[in-house]
Amino acid sequence: MRRRGAKAGALALALLVLGSAAIAGAAAVIQQGNLRITLLAQISPYRLPRIGTAPIAVFIAGHVGTVDGSVPPQLEKMTIKVNRHGRLDSTGLPVCSLPQIQPGSTSRALADCPGSLIGAGRFWASIVLPDQRPYPTRGRLLIFNGREGGKPVIYAHIYTTNPFSTSFVITFAIHHIAHGTYGTELSASLPQALGTWGFVDRIKLTLRRKYTYRGQQRSYFNAGCPAAKGTRGAAFPLAQANFSFAGGKQVQLTETKSCGVKE
Numbered sequence: 591m592r593r594r595g596a597k598a599g600a601l602a603l604a605l606l607v608l609g610s611a612a613i614a615g616a617a618a619v620i621q622q623g624n625l626r627i628t629l630l631a632q633i634s635p636y637r638l639p640r641i642g643t644a645p646i647a648v649f650i651a652g653h654v655g656t657v658d659g660s661v662p663p664q665l666e667k668m669t670i671k672v673n674r675h676g677r678l679d680s681t682g683l684p685v686c687s688l689p690q691i692q693p694g695s696t697s698r699a700l701a702d703c704p705g706s707l708i709g710a711g712r713f714w715a716s717i718v719l720p721d722q723r724p725y726p727t728r729g730r731l732l733i734f735n736g737r738e739g740g741k742p743v744i745y746a747h748i749y750t751t752n753p754f755s756t757s758f759v760i761t762f763a764i765h766h767i768a769h770g771t772y773g774t775e776l777s778a779s780l781p782q783a784l785g786t787w788g789f790v791d792r793i794k795l796t797l798r799r800k801y802t803y804r805g806q807q808r809s810y811f812n813a814g815c816p817a818a819k820g821t822r823g824a825a826f827p828l829a830q831a832n833f834s835f836a837g838g839k840q841v842q843l844t845e846t847k848s849c850g851v852k853e
Contacts, residue, residue: 645809674773682803709733711795815849
């Protein structure tokens with residue numbers, strides 16, 4: 591069978607994904623030969639503090655495809671760098687362990703880790719079986735606050751019932767970046783997570799989580815607007831995604847957004 595396939599940190603998981611209060615903007619598209627990648631990452635609300643941060647929601651949509659409709663090369667590794675003006679705060683938020691959600695259905699994952707959920711959406715994928723044409727499937731995608739080896743991670747739980755009930759977890763390691771535009775790097779190995787089953791080629795996802803800890807209202811996702819003094823807004827690179835495909839192909843995509851200053 592072939593393979594296809596806590597403390598404050600930076601705003602997490604800005605890959606792959608709003609109204610008068612939201613940031614408007616078209617999707618970023620990059621094409622290399624027959625390979626085409628589309629990414630839309632938006633945040634809400636549009637107006638944010640010039641100093642400090644406020645709770646936000648992150649909306650992500652991503653698609654990996656080809657111009658001629660053929661099967662794309664296997665996406666082997668994904669690395670995402672997120673602007674340091676986005677902040678992640680998991681202080682007091684329950685932590686989910688991998689055995690609680692894998693293997694398991696969407697309902698089991700939600701039952702075992704309800705307090706750790708930080709995002710949800712859907713995925714579309716292709717099943718690749720020997721000597722057969724790939725065929726599509728789809729299912730639920732849940733995002734959990736996790737921990738491995740004493741370090742914070744993000745679990746992306748994938749579950750489908752077609753052609754049979756199957757679940758996978760993609761683990762995003764989180765690394766701090768000391769200097770520069772970006773404050774956190776997230777990385778994941780997709781073949782390690784998906785094995786020989788197939789490949790995910792499209793997702794739609796909303797990341798949002800508010801909670802109470804020790805009587806205080808907190809938010810997992812927070813951000814500020816990096817506007818200079820005397821200005822009413824700013825444009826900034828929200829995230830930079832690097833994709834590594836089978837065969838050595840490397841693709842980099844930067845999603846730039848704008849924000850307004852909240853008085």
